[in-house]
Amino acid sequence: xxxTYLVGGAxxxxxxxxxxxxxxxxxxxxxxxxxxxRGFRQVGRDFPVFLHPDTGEEHALARTERKSGxxxxxxxxxxxxTVTLEDDxxxxxxxxxxxxEAGDGRLVDPFGGEADIRARVLRHVGPAFxxxxxxxxxxxxxxxxxxxxxxxxADETRAMMQRMVASGELSELVPERVxxxxxxxxxxxxxxxxxxxxxxxxxxxxxxxxxxxxxxVPQRAEYHPEVDTGVHVELVCDMAARLAPGNDVVGFAAxxxxxxxxxxxxxxxxxxxxxxxxxxxxxxxLCERLKVPxxxxxxxxxxxxxxxxxxxxxxxxxxxxxxxxxRCDGFRNPGRIDALATVCEADKRGRTGLTQTPYPxxxxxxxxxxxxxxxxxxxxxxxxxxxxxxxxLRRARIxxxxxxxxx
Numbered sequence: 001x002x003x004t005y006l007v008g009g010a011x012x013x014x015x016x017x018x019x020x021x022x023x024x025x026x027x028x029x030x031x032x033x034x035x036x037x038r039g040f041r042q043v044g045r046d047f048p049v050f051l052h053p054d055t056g057e058e059h060a061l062a063r064t065e066r067k068s069g070x071x072x073x074x075x076x077x078x079x080x081x082t083v084t085l086e087d088d089x090x091x092x093x094x095x096x097x098x099x100x101e102a103g104d105g106r107l108v109d110p111f112g113g114e115a116d117i118r119a120r121v122l123r124h125v126g127p128a129f130x131x132x133x134x135x136x137x138x139x140x141x142x143x144x145x146x147x148x149x150x151x152x153x154a155d156e157t158r159a160m161m162q163r164m165v166a167s168g169e170l171s172e173l174v175p176e177r178v179x180x181x182x183x184x185x186x187x188x189x190x191x192x193x194x195x196x197x198x199x200x201x202x203x204x205x206x207x208x209x210x211x212x213x214x215x216x217v218p219q220r221a222e223y224h225p226e227v228d229t230g231v232h233v234e235l236v237c238d239m240a241a242r243l244a245p246g247n248d249v250v251g252f253a254a255x256x257x258x259x260x261x262x263x264x265x266x267x268x269x270x271x272x273x274x275x276x277x278x279x280x281x282x283x284x285x286l287c288e289r290l291k292v293p294x295x296x297x298x299x300x301x302x303x304x305x306x307x308x309x310x311x312x313x314x315x316x317x318x319x320x321x322x323x324x325x326x327r328c329d330g331f332r333n334p335g336r337i338d339a340l341a342t343v344c345e346a347d348k349r350g351r352t353g354l355t356q357t358p359y360p361x362x363x364x365x366x367x368x369x370x371x372x373x374x375x376x377x378x379x380x381x382x383x384x385x386x387x388x389x390x391x392x393l394r395r396a397r398i399x400x401x402x403x404x405x406x407x
Contacts, residue, residue, distance in 0.1 A: 002030035005100040062088040123154035133169040137181035140197035144185040147193035161201035186251030192234035210282040213262035218270040226352040236350030253303040303343040310344040313361040318402035372397040
């Protein structure tokens with residue numbers, strides 16, 4: 001007779017007092033044939049996972065995994081009725097994720113996950129952790145989510161992650177999985193913890209070398225009290241998460257807006273003249289390598305190139321503001337300008353001691369965009385044709401922008 005247990009994140013988050021998310025179940029003592037006979041629908045090819053006929057929730061047969069090759073996908077899965085619940089839990093990554101709950105509410109916790117939740121420690125379950133290089137990134141993503149709750153990585157887990165990086169297996173990770181973990185971290189309240197965790201074990205230099213190169217690069221202290229560019233980027237990412245919670249498009253642009261500072265010649269430091277344009281090449285390389293989606297890439301490119309222009313918005317002429325908006329394709333995609341304003345605000349306020357600094361440039365840019373977009377081609381088309389309409393529209397929009405700056 002089979003037994004079903006609630007497992008993973010649903011149990012963990014309840015113990016942490018967090019809002020419930022998706023529920024996952026493990027079924028011990030069953031077979032694919034028995035699950036199908038009960039009306040479950042099988043999905044996936046790598047291992048037996050089934051969707052409940054009524055709730056649609058995932059039910060996986062208890063299984064074991066054996067390392068069969070390098071990389072994240074090099075595993076052989078074994079699922080039989082003889083596989084126990086503890087056999088299934090031991091293959092999981094962290095003790096806080098290796099807790100099961102029986103139907104009567106009883107917890108099955110063979111690896112001390114509940115105690116680690118109380119102690120706020122992220123600890124690997126066992127030696128099998130070392131077999132999957134993706135777990136290094138998962139550890140960093142969990143820290144991005146749970147660092148605000150006081151979590152830290154166990155010393156022995158950090159040491160194991162360092163060995164995994166030294167083995168070279170992180171280079172086997174497919175770009176899509178790296179991007180998936182990065183994107184998940186950027187949706188949290190503390191993306192900086194993702195960066196710090198990866199850097200502590202040496203993984204940041206492997207998966208995000210362009211970002212890792214920013215650490216230790218000095219900036220002018222009068223503008224950047226934190227001095228270190230890598231620390232600045234951490235602060236900017238956390239500020240972006242605060243200004244646009246859960247928005248990984250804004251978060252990615254915040255992460256990469258200053259990549260050019262790593263390329264500043266030593267003799268010019270701590271100034272970074274032209275870093276906004278110097279950053280475009282490493283940004284393009286990062287996006288190509290990780291297969292970053294177009295929406296993320298486009299905003300990141302705009303933010304990298306234009307953030308200094310937005311910072312000095314008060315100095316720009318109306319014509320220059322118009323051309324900045326046009327250069328960013330803001331008239332066709334006004335949401336991009338709104339997001340750019342958020343990234344720039346995160347950049348300015350993501351500095352030690354300056355988190356409460358007002359940033360009127362964001363509102364001014366949004367007001368300029370709204371005024372310009374209120375002018376339509378039909379408003380200036382009478383008596384004109386072809387290129388004349390376009391030029392008249394440009395002049396009218398510039399005038400509208402200028403009017404907002406006189407108010």
